[in-house]
Amino acid sequence: MQSQPYSQRPLVDQELKRVYLFAGLNIQQLERVKQSMRHLLLAEGESLFEQGQRAERFFLVREGHIKLLRLSLEGSEKVFEVIAPTQTFAEAIMFMPNSVYPVSAQAIEPSSLLAFENKIFVEILKESSDTCFRLMFHMSRRIRHWINEVDNLTLQNATYRLINYILYHIPSNHQDSYEFNLPIPKQVIASRLSIKPETFSRILNSLCQEGLLTVTGRIIHIHQVEKLRLYGQSALLPNEHYEIVCQDGLLPKK
């Protein structure tokens, strides 16, 4: 874990201010955050922290992708989340005294991060009710996220989960064809979706055969987005229709 400036791109205050958690800070507070801030550069596969390790910092991803995972003793891993640029992580446990990271964090590709000291930020939290509310707001969304995750794992099948993952990458207004690059290796996505790589491959293949999309390496070309959305709903079979769970846990409008 090196700690030196990384990207040519200079760190502008704006970058920090765009972070939801920091948006309410005044100049002095922002300055304190910056004081304790460290630049990190991770190589591909490099570990940031391990599950069970004392949690003293939280992080902002600037470039690259970080996976949050747990390992079984044989070495097989389950990816719980993949953190993309502009997102923060590990901030939900900052104020827990003697807390430990509940998962391990590892770079999927060369990545650039900023690390913030929990201790400093907790001091700011104590004096800023507004920032407390921002953090609580954020944590509340995280909880809903995990509830939806359990919902997906228990009520939805692998095909549905994969389709949902794909749809998530498509702007919601798009209807016709759409092409995008998978940001991370297929195996990582598979693990994130709790699917084995072989099954992942087979599902993608069967979606191709249905004529819904074309796969070229990491490039996914969806022929008709609207069709895929409908297919996602029928993938809920064999049990007829399940309730569609939107990202925010709301029911879709009838």
Place this chain on the structure above:
Amino acid sequence: MQSQPYSQRPLVDQELKRVYLFAGLNIQQLERVKQSMRHLLLAEGESLFEQGQRAERFFLVREGHIKLLRLSLEGSEKVFEVIAPTQTFAEAIMFMPNSVYPVSAQAIEPSSLLAFENKIFVEILKESSDTCFRLMFHMSRRIRHWINEVDNLTLQNATYRLINYILYHIPSNHQDSYEFNLPIPKQVIASRLSIKPETFSRILNSLCQEGLLTVTGRIIHIHQVEKLRLYGQSALLPNEHYEIVCQDGLLPKK
């Protein structure tokens, strides 16, 4: 949903003060909470709120058990949590403007609850950093709980989940025999563990056959707790040993 005093047992302030979230309130604040507080009495099977409904209150269970669930369109349900007396629920979304409940809540048996107005409590949160921290602390634990839940669903099998559920009900110092009553119907536990009732029954049966426990209706008699703990670990097969995840997400000490 009636709203009148229920239990003969008088509502003492102590009962409120024992609630973690209220423990830091001063007399005036506690008074305001009590002002907005409502007593609720739910019959067996009665619904408290539905998923997607506007969230304006959070709750404390005094007597009975409440299940938090989501329904599929055919009517099959997945129980996400079962709330027992002295526990609060739905407090994690209180400050979200226009938030909705992410799950439905329903009484498993005749239950007595207290309902608190989010609006009032948010006002208190704004003036009490200490209470903010209590809430954040609580939410942080909830997040870890859900991460462990996903871990259980993806890395552990049904037998392991059931054993873990049983072990959860046994004081950790017990080693030999132990007997307890399942607090709720077996089907509800099954759903909570994402197991079908048939499978649940079969697993319990096979644990009986292994001589680990005896089942008489809702009474579970464990012959040797320590043996069950070990069996729980070998139930992690076929993949040899998995990492044991303690409730707090910590690794067990070597």
Place this chain on the structure above:
DNA sequence: TCATTGACTTGATTTGAATCAAGGTTGCCT
């Protein structure tokens, strides 16, 4: 250039748990 490695695919087989289909118990209500 060829070897090696890691990512992905494809096929054959197994398997844990779900589903389907009857039962059995228990307790409640008339």
Place this chain on the structure above:
DNA sequence: AGGCAACCTTGATTCAAATCAAGTCAATGA
């Protein structure tokens, strides 16, 4: 008492996804 309805159990069968076992392909590197 008798009938009904939950709740639970048991057995036979099916099925989605995992596992096992070879592959292919592309990128890296000596």
